Amino acid sequence: MSRLAREAVIASIATDAPGPASPGPAGAAIALRALLHRATALTPGEHLLLTELLDRIARTA
Incomplete structure (x- = not known):
């Protein structure tokens, strides 16, 4: 799991504060990743490609 996804999961568990109202593309990419x-509908190649694209979008945060 990427560092950004790990931090998002920890933050959602460790706090009662609501998430940002509009997380933007980076937030959405982290959540989806x-x-x-x-x-289960993706082939291994599609999964790998989507993972790479979502990681790239998440790094723009």
């Missing part, structure tokens, strides 16, 4: 392992 954290749950991507549940996607």
